[in-house]
Amino acid sequence: MRTTYLTLAMSAILAPYFEPSVEPRVVAATGQPEPLASWKDGPNKKAIVEFVKGVTTKGGAHFVPVEDRVATFDNDGTLWCEKPTIEITFALENFKVMLPKNPAWKDKQPFQAIIEKDKEHLAHADMAELIEFFVATHAGMSQPEFNESARKFFATARHPKFKVLFKELTYQPMVELVKYLQANSFRVYICSGGDMDTMRSVAQEIYGIPPENVIGTSFVYEPREVEGKLTLFRTAKLLSFNDKIDKPKNIWLHIGKRPILAAGNVRSGGDIEMLRFSQGSKYKSLQLMVNHDDAEREFSYEEKDRASLNASEKLGWNVVSMKNDWNRVFAFQK
Amino acid sequence: MRTTYLTLAMSAILAPYFEPSVEPRVVAATGQPEPLASWKDGPNKKAIVEFVKGVTTKGGAHFVPVEDRVATFDNDGTLWCEKPTIEITFALENFKVMLPKNPAWKDKQPFQAIIEKDKEHLAHADMAELIEFFVATHAGMSQPEFNESARKFFATARHPKFKVLFKELTYQPMVELVKYLQANSFRVYICSGGDMDTMRSVAQEIYGIPPENVIGTSFVYEPREVEGKLTLFRTAKLLSFNDKIDKPKNIWLHIGKRPILAAGNVRSGGDIEMLRFSQGSKYKSLQLMVNHDDAEREFSYEEKDRASLNASEKLGWNVVSMKNDWNRVFAFQK
Numbered sequence: 001m002r003t004t005y006l007t008l009a010m011s012a013i014l015a016p017y018f019e020p021s022v023e024p025r026v027v028a029a030t031g032q033p034e035p036l037a038s039w040k041d042g043p044n045k046k047a048i049v050e051f052v053k054g055v056t057t058k059g060g061a062h063f064v065p066v067e068d069r070v071a072t073f074d075n076d077g078t079l080w081c082e083k084p085t086i087e088i089t090f091a092l093e094n095f096k097v098m099l100p101k102n103p104a105w106k107d108k109q110p111f112q113a114i115i116e117k118d119k120e121h122l123a124h125a126d127m128a129e130l131i132e133f134f135v136a137t138h139a140g141m142s143q144p145e146f147n148e149s150a151r152k153f154f155a156t157a158r159h160p161k162f163k164v165l166f167k168e169l170t171y172q173p174m175v176e177l178v179k180y181l182q183a184n185s186f187r188v189y190i191c192s193g194g195d196m197d198t199m200r201s202v203a204q205e206i207y208g209i210p211p212e213n214v215i216g217t218s219f220v221y222e223p224r225e226v227e228g229k230l231t232l233f234r235t236a237k238l239l240s241f242n243d244k245i246d247k248p249k250n251i252w253l254h255i256g257k258r259p260i261l262a263a264g265n266v267r268s269g270g271d272i273e274m275l276r277f278s279q280g281s282k283y284k285s286l287q288l289m290v291n292h293d294d295a296e297r298e299f300s301y302e303e304k305d306r307a308s309l310n311a312s313e314k315l316g317w318n319v320v321s322m323k324n325d326w327n328r329v330f331a332f333q334k
Numbered sequence: 335m336r337t338t339y340l341t342l343a344m345s346a347i348l349a350p351y352f353e354p355s356v357e358p359r360v361v362a363a364t365g366q367p368e369p370l371a372s373w374k375d376g377p378n379k380k381a382i383v384e385f386v387k388g389v390t391t392k393g394g395a396h397f398v399p400v401e402d403r404v405a406t407f408d409n410d411g412t413l414w415c416e417k418p419t420i421e422i423t424f425a426l427e428n429f430k431v432m433l434p435k436n437p438a439w440k441d442k443q444p445f446q447a448i449i450e451k452d453k454e455h456l457a458h459a460d461m462a463e464l465i466e467f468f469v470a471t472h473a474g475m476s477q478p479e480f481n482e483s484a485r486k487f488f489a490t491a492r493h494p495k496f497k498v499l500f501k502e503l504t505y506q507p508m509v510e511l512v513k514y515l516q517a518n519s520f521r522v523y524i525c526s527g528g529d530m531d532t533m534r535s536v537a538q539e540i541y542g543i544p545p546e547n548v549i550g551t552s553f554v555y556e557p558r559e560v561e562g563k564l565t566l567f568r569t570a571k572l573l574s575f576n577d578k579i580d581k582p583k584n585i586w587l588h589i590g591k592r593p594i595l596a597a598g599n600v601r602s603g604g605d606i607e608m609l610r611f612s613q614g615s616k617y618k619s620l621q622l623m624v625n626h627d628d629a630e631r632e633f634s635y636e637e638k639d640r641a642s643l644n645a646s647e648k649l650g651w652n653v654v655s656m657k658n659d660w661n662r663v664f665a666f667q668k
Contacts, residue, residue, distance in 0.1 A: 211590035229614035280563035
């Protein structure tokens with residue numbers, strides 16, 4: 001079995017439901033006094049600030065023209081919490097709604113395992129099964145219908161441990177980083193294995209990133225006539241699973257430029273190619289690899305083969321420690 | 335044989351080389367006194383101005399929030415001259431360079447017909463042949479190499495009739511329209527059957543449209559290591575031929591929104607689906623269909639099955655007459 005984004009995501013689906021719940025602390029809205037207020041002083045914050053100063057200083061050795069200031073961020077585990085993976089949770093919600101109309105699922109994997117909460121099966125489910133689940137629960141709807149179902153999910157679904165809405169599980173230091181880059185004329189993109197339309201339904205609201213700057217896993221659309229209007233419907237056919245080498249390919253397809261800053265996280269090795277692609281820029285570039293080492297405020301987990309940390313060490317990328325580099329993880333924490 | 339963008343493009347490749355040449359008139363650079371100065375007063379200019387006023391008037395019945403002000407333009411025949419199709423001319427240039435290394439082409443169609451200037455064969459070439467030509471002449475290069483070859487082409491190649499650089503063959507009224515929309519907070523995209531990377535190499539310079547706002551025909555990329563850098567190479571495999579129904583699909587893939595303004599042209603019927611998709615917007619929308627009826631200043635040509643004009647009449651789209659609606663076609667004409 002290959003260890004991938006989806007197998008990891010699926011095996012982790014049920015785990016957090018059994019963890020002790022933590023009461024969310026509510027904080028008053030405050031003005032933001034400093035661009036990277038949730039970052040602790042240290043080598044990583046320093047590297048970010050110096051990089052941005054370098055690329056924006058006209059006449060400096062590292063100046064980058066505005067049109068080439070492109071940054072790409074992975075989403076799950078980099079911009080928001082991935083335990084459980086939010087798109088998979090959304091897929092499970094869709095699954096519940098769709099199940100009565102699909103009785104055959106009861107005898108078919110991985111649907112059966114999900115119905116029976118068979119953690120053992122899910123932990124070892126193969127790629128084909130997991131993609132089938134992901135695809136089946138995202139298909140058949142028109143784009144307006146799909147957008148509406150995503151809107152409803154984000155307006156109501158809550159995290160099992162933190163009890164807040166899923167959309168509140170953005171990492172405050174990373175949101176500040178996105179805004180800091182935008183304030184310095186960067187065009188910031190999401191480039192994630194998550195479903196593109198799902199992320200697009202919420203990215204503007206929670207990150208200030210518009211739909212057209214979201215690159216993700218995509219499906220083949222099919223045109224149908226709805227009340228005289230040409231309308232696109234999602235089919236069950238995958239167009240691109242935006243992970244690993246597909247990230248640079250889709251960055252080229254959507255943007256046509258190498259990013260000068262790329263950020264991913266330790267979990268599946270899915271961001272290594274994106275960071276390498278960024279590092280191949282003709283300009284000075286910066287790569288960030290977020291490490292989940294904060295069991296207290298979020299979760300602590302590692303990568304089996306250590307590929308992301310090994311690449312970071314070998315290629316000189318900045319490993320961001322959630323525990324040591326961040327004053328807080330979520331906006332609702334103090 | 336299906337009449338398509340490519341068959342039309344190919345059959346038209348050689349024709350202009352035999353037309354009488356026209357000396358370009360050079361004009362002094364002038365400040366632009368009025369946003370749509372090259373448009374004649376009349377119903378089409380009025381429709382454009384009223385539409386833009388409507389969507390930008392806060393509190394008005396047709397106001398559209400800035401984030402939903404998306405416009406998509408076909409390129410060949412809509413924004414710049416398509417006789418001969420500029421990407422095909424570029425492909426022919428690549429073909430000349432690649433021919434010595436591909437001696438087998440001499441005995442294979444459509445390569446043989448191109449070498450022998452066999453207009454009869456080209457006019458009836460089938461789709462598979464033409465795609466093979468298009469693909470073969472765009473493949474095997476790394477992205478930096480390809481960009482460099484496109485840059486060289488646009489810096490030197492001249493139109494056989496007008497004698498100016500191909501990149502000077504933009505329609506001045508349409509360039510003004512792009513800038514007018516951008517000044518009114520529209521995000522303007524190209525959505526064309528032309529090769530995406532080729533258009534991206536020049537769109538910023540000639541239209542003020544950045545590479546990431548160019549949607550076009552795309553190829554599968556393959557990663558290779560070049561001097562330790564992860565580098566993308568173009569393969570001979572087509573990813574998407576961005577014509578007809580692929581235009582709405584790729585608009586959704588790249589933007590995730592329906593355009594509220596879409597512009598295409600009469601020639602192959604390739605823009606009908608894009609204009610229909612735009613017309614399905616929940617907002618008031620505008621569709622423009624450019625008609626090539628100006629043999630004197632550009633070219634005059636029609637569509638065999640009249641599909642674009644029929645759709646325009648049936649669906650209430652604005653047909654733009656190059657002859658009657660435009661004060662001038664190209665910037666170099668008066």
